[in-house]
């Protein structure tokens with residue numbers, strides 16, 4: 108509805124929604140008529156006499172100043188409960204109270220007075236839901252009743268989730284709180300409701316402009332006044348208006364809130380601030396992902412908005428910190444870094460998302476054919492109707508003719524971004540394949556998407572407007588049955604749900620919006636281009652693409668025009684599209700925190716959704732993507748990457764369990780019944796006592812700790828080897844080569860297999876890395892005390908569930924030939940003859956494949972080549 112066409116009732120409702128006092132609103136409408144802007148102006152410029160008398164002048168000085176000291180005694184801020192009970196006086200004489208679609212006076216609702224029947228009320232978004240107490244409401248406190256009303260009125264929800272209730276209860280009690288709840292569980296309501304409940308302002312600190320923008324638009328749709336501040340805010344008057352208390356909810360980036368401390372203190376004195384909410388608070392911690400140094404400086408909030416500093420406050424203004432991904436270490440760091448009060452309430456809900464089907468898929472290919480193999484299923488899903496056979500033929504044909512440089516780009520070099528340098532691999536028209544339709548035509552005009560955008564970098568999330576693209580469209584309502592029972596019951600009885608879950612598991616996953624996360628910008632384009640060739644409507648998304656394109660991608664994805672978005676981490680945080688059916692990580696995520704956050708964008712409608720990690724080369728250990736990190740942070744980043752690698756390699760534990768336990772939570776369900784491991788079952792455990800003994804002995808021997816008499820291991824390293832480090836701490840690769848050379852019974856176990864076993868031993872605490880540096884996979888193993896004990900327990904079996912790399916190695920046994928053997932081979936005339944034969948065959952084949960270059964007869968080399976060729 109346009110402002111000009113608003114009725115007086117709607118203006119009143121709007122103003123109440125903004126948090127103005129009912130009496131002031133009434134007076135303003137009387138004076139200026141049904142104009143929203145004029146009424147706001149009126150209230151702010153004079154009508155607020157009454158409220159100013161209560162709260163003191165907005166221009167009065169703060170802290171220990173004389174005026175606030177004077178006002179401190181009689182003008183102290185009310186407690187939240189007091190505010191709710193007497194903040195809005197019932198005014199039955201008001202002409203507005205007879206009109207049913209106005210907000211009812213709070214105190215009447217608080218008393219639970221039945222003022223009319225539900226049926227008689229019009230079904231407008233501003234309709235009053237009368238607060239009669241129904242059976243469900245017995246035992247609810249008054250504020251809960253009030254919240255229930257607001258929840259229904261503004262958001263259309265009937266109940267608060269238990270964690271939301273807990274968070275609000277902590278706020279009502281003026282406590283700081285840390286809310287840890289799964290992605291998409293509804294954390295935003297925890298800080299939005301206080302603004303509506305008290306009419307005071309809630310300040311929300313958020314890391315991204317796009318996130319703030321989206322939330323403001325969503326709130327506007329729900330009739331809640333909100334604004335965002337920061338560099339992304341084009342309208343410069345918004346900040347002034349916000350500081351004058353016009354908006355109920357102010358979204359602000361950390362950098363800006365630090366600049367506005369004084370103004371916010373004044374706002375706390377005038378309209379009042381109900382709460383400071385710090386969303387995505389994991390950004391505070393160096394031990395988490397997405398660390399943002401400015402978040403750490405938010406510790407100033409606790410001190411600046413405490414009773415000690417602001418004498419007009421009766422209670423410290425509560426802080427509410429919220430995130431979906433924080434390990435125990437990160438939680439402690441958040442509490443400490445933000446100087447949150449000692450009695451802060453920590454609210455932890457289950458991180459478990461029961462409708463997400465996690466899987467990890469491995470392949471060993473390392474060429475363009477890996478795209479074909481890895482996305483075959485996806486292409487089939489999206490082109491099912493168009494007969495995949497046709498698409499497949501096209502796919503094979505395309506691959507045959509793919510240029511070399513193209514296939515190199517598509518290899519699994521995703522962990523070595525710098526190695527990809529074939530800008531020529533993408534012609535302009537090629538690069539446009541990954542673009543949305545409208546942008547494609549735009550770009551063909553101004554060549555926006557030429558190779559200059561194909562930098563092979565990753566997107567690093569450092570600043571508030573780094574990923575400043577928003578459409579504000581992600582606000583749909585869930586229509587599906589929400590299966591996230593873990594929120595509604597503390598002890599979620601999975602067995603009783605197993606039938607329902609079995610149906611989920613067996614049911615085909617419908618085609619639906621899909622996000623593919625890749626580590627580098629260049630890959631967003633190459634994968635999108637690949638998928639587009641086979642008729643999948645896909646687009647690339649990374650921070651370096653033009654804003655117009657990114658907006659278009661957001662819009663088309665939201666409108667279900669695009670089927671697949673191939674993105675870097677830039678596509679993301681806070682995306683609340685309900686029907687995302689599939690999140691594929693093509694390449695290792697940098698941490699399990701990042702992974703869970705990104706995967707959490709799937710299945711917000713409660714229906715089954717797939718979250719797969721797909722990586723093309725199991726032999727390669729993932730590395731960190733470039734980012735500015737201190738030494739300490741690099742170490743932590745490696746630790747997180749290593750945890751992520753272990754998640755992918757483990758083949759014996761439910762994936763949801765691994766994820767939930769990673770966040771320090773007990774997984775009471777034991778199994779999710781959906782993930783690849785729960786459905787296929789763990790691999791058979793093997794007694795690897797012999798192998799473990801050999802490996803431990805080899806490690807001990809390399810570390811000079813061979814204290815056992817009967818050790819059969821014969822260390823191949825001569826004493827006095829110049830590299831001291833090598834003697835002290837074995838290089839794992841070398842160590843394995845030695846084992847394979849000396850123990851022929853293990854000749855078929857390749858490096859991959861031993862690498863897996865070493866990881867198992869490290870996880871069980873039998874070996875540790877002797878290097879100070881952090882590694883994803885052990886490099887310089889050393890035995891631990893329990894490792895030594897293990898060696899002593901000679902006859903006890905040692906059962907191990909093989910990990911993914913061990914299983915792959917067992918499937919593709921390769922004969923081993925050591926360097927020494929290879930050397931000896933040349934001495935044997937028969938072996939030498941065979942090798943030369945093979946070499947000759949290879950060299951004869953080559954000229955046909957290669958372009959023949961005519962030798963240059965002016966040079967000695969050229970003449971020599973010509974002579975050889977002539978002889979052939």
Ligand SMILES: Nc1ncnc2c1ncn2[C@@H]1O[C@H](COP(=O)(O)OP(=O)(O)OP(=O)(O)O)[C@@H](O)[C@H]1O
Nearest residue numbers: 264266267268290291292293294295296431681683
């Ligand atoms: N009490 C409730 N009952 C039903 N639906 C709810 C309730 N609270 C929130 N929701 C819905 O849950 C969805 C996700 O909410 P929200 O964006 O707040 O999640 P979030 O926890 O902040 O997620 P993220 O971690 O991704 O930021 C929204 O569509 C919202 O309408």
Ligand SMILES: [Mg+2]
Nearest residue numbers: 294295386681
């Ligand atoms: Mg959120």
